[in-house]
Amino acid sequence: MHSGLSKVFFISWEDHRRTREICSALGIELHTLVTSSRGLLRYLRLIPRTLRLLSRKRAHTVIVQNPSIVLSILAILVRPLFSLRVIMDAHNEAVLPYLNRHFVVRWVARWLHKRSDHVIVTNKQLADIVESHGGRPLILPDRIPEPPAGETPIPMRGPFNVVLVATFARDEPIGAVLKAAAQLGPEFQFYVTGNDRNLASALRAEKPANVTFTGFLNELQYWSALRAADLVVDLTLIDNCLVCGAYEALAVGTPLVLSRNAASIDLFAGAARFADNSANAIAQAIREAKASAAELRAQVGSVSERLRTRWEQHAAIVRRHLVLSPSRRRP
Numbered sequence: 001m002h003s004g005l006s007k008v009f010f011i012s013w014e015d016h017r018r019t020r021e022i023c024s025a026l027g028i029e030l031h032t033l034v035t036s037s038r039g040l041l042r043y044l045r046l047i048p049r050t051l052r053l054l055s056r057k058r059a060h061t062v063i064v065q066n067p068s069i070v071l072s073i074l075a076i077l078v079r080p081l082f083s084l085r086v087i088m089d090a091h092n093e094a095v096l097p098y099l100n101r102h103f104v105v106r107w108v109a110r111w112l113h114k115r116s117d118h119v120i121v122t123n124k125q126l127a128d129i130v131e132s133h134g135g136r137p138l139i140l141p142d143r144i145p146e147p148p149a150g151e152t153p154i155p156m157r158g159p160f161n162v163v164l165v166a167t168f169a170r171d172e173p174i175g176a177v178l179k180a181a182a183q184l185g186p187e188f189q190f191y192v193t194g195n196d197r198n199l200a201s202a203l204r205a206e207k208p209a210n211v212t213f214t215g216f217l218n219e220l221q222y223w224s225a226l227r228a229a230d231l232v233v234d235l236t237l238i239d240n241c242l243v244c245g246a247y248e249a250l251a252v253g254t255p256l257v258l259s260r261n262a263a264s265i266d267l268f269a270g271a272a273r274f275a276d277n278s279a280n281a282i283a284q285a286i287r288e289a290k291a292s293a294a295e296l297r298a299q300v301g302s303v304s305e306r307l308r309t310r311w312e313q314h315a316a317i318v319r320r321h322l323v324l325s326p327s328r329r330r331p
Contacts, residue, residue, distance in 0.1 A: 008322050009057055010089075011075070012065035013046055017244060019065050019089065021143040026319060028063070043070055050074060054082050061085040061322060063120075066094035069108060076115045085117040087138075087322070092241045095119075095126045099170055110134075118321055123263035125240040138321060140314045141267065142247050144304055147227075152220040156228055158189025158210070160290050163229040163254075165245030168198040171237045175203050179279035182208040184286060191225060193217055227252040231289050235259045237277055242267060250304045255296035257285045267310075271296060271303040 009029040012019045023030040031053055035045045050071065054062070066072040066088050075086045092098070094112070097105050113119050113135030120138045121127050127137035166172055174192075181190045189210050196204075196213040207213075217225060226232055226245075232254050234245030240263035249256050256272035258264045260281075265274055273296070275285035289296060 005319070005322055007059045008061040008063065009059050010063040010065070011050060011053065011071065013050075013068040013071050014065065016065065017145060018091075018142050021145060022089070022140065025143055026315060026322075028322075046071070047074060051078065054078065054084070059084065061087060061117075063087045063089055063322075065089050065091075066112065067091060069094065069105070069112070072112050072116075073108065076112065086115075087118045087120060088112060088116040089120045089140075090126070090130070092122075092126065092238050095121060095129055096239075098238045120318065122242045123240060123266065125261075125263050138314075138318050140318050141242060141307070141311055142244065143311050144247050144251050144307055147223045147248075147251050148219055150220050151224045151227070152218070154191070154214070154217075154221060154225040154228055156189065156191065158187070160188050160230050161228065162188055162190045162231045162233055162286060163225050164190055164192045165226075165232060165234040165243070165248075166192050166194040166196075168194055168196060171241070173235050173237060173277040173282075174199065175206070176277055176279045176282055177233065177235065178203060178206050178208065178211060180283035180286065181211050182206075183279065183283040184210070186210050188286065188290075191229070193222065193225065223248075223252065226254055229254050230293060231255055231257060231286065233257045233282075233286070235275075235277055235282070240264075246272070247307075250300055250307070253297065253300050255289060255293065255300060257282070257289055267307060268303065270299040 005027055010023050012032050015032050033046055033049050035042055037045050062075060062084050064072050064075045072088050079086050094109060097109055110133040113130045113133040118138050119130045119135045120140050121130060122141050124139060127139050130137040164177055192213050195216045226249055232245060232249035234243040236243055236259050240261050242263055246256055246258055246268055258268060258272050258274055260274040260276050273285040273289045275281040
């Protein structure tokens with residue numbers, strides 16, 4: 001464990017690669033509390049477990065992952081009981097809610113920004129939002145992951161193979177990608193990852209012949225697909241969202257097409273082409289990526305190195321804040 005961080009620990013109610021990477025790199029003790037229960041029962045199980053953990057640990061700082069917003073609220077409310085600083089690692093949905101835009105959720109998000117001792121976000125654009133809400137942001141992008149050893153080959157049959165990283169969440173413009181694939185034709189073969197049972201039947205009916213739904217891929221299959229692809233596409237409707245698939249593609253040296261937003265351009269320019277989330281723009285970006293495939297692939301290494309250096313710089317700043325005396329805790 002890194003010197004000075006023995007009194008810091010991280011609590012998450014979801015297993016997430018970003019959280020694991022942060023804790024591994026900084027030497028922070030991670031407690032991932034999960035349950036198969038859903039709805040109110042989930043909270044009735046996880047809240048007592050979290051309180052027992054807080055009472056057992058003799059720490060001066062706890063980092064909480066948001067989502068879950070309930071975990072973050074709990075940490076703020078019980079903070080005085082345990083004399084803790086609370087630092088929130090805020091994913092995009094915790095900064096400017098998109099999937100749940102109810103005014104109460106947005107108000108709570110702003111309240112959490114203001115009440116947390118610090119709010120960790122992935123980019124400057126989100127940091128500016130947190131600061132405008134009265135919060136104290138720290139920037140820490142995702143870390144480029146280390147692909148697992150081993151490989152499970154994924155058969156790809158096209159002259160140019162495109163892997164679309166998908167979970168079929170509401171922020172993913174799957175319909176626009178299917179239309180773009182239809183425009184591009186059989187020269188471009190698309191492989192859409194993730195459990196497609198969540199795909200609307202109307203969209204499924206629009207699937208062109210050059211699109212294959214892979215279904216859920218295990219870890220080795222997923223990384224093999226990214227490595228075998230000529231291009232990885234990962235798109236989101238959420239503004240300034242840095243998608244996990246972008247870091248993963250860089251880890252295996254594959255160029256990208258990403259949604260056009262300031263945060264993504266800042267980090268991934270050189271290794272990616274960017275598009276708004278319309279079918280025409282997506283198709284054009286994929287054409288451009290194919291035309292400049294050699295150039296993009298040649299730059300992936302330098303972009304990856306730039307991101308690793310930037311990550312270390314931001315991580316050093318976060319580390320310094322984590323070892324502050326608890327007397328610096330926000331009231």
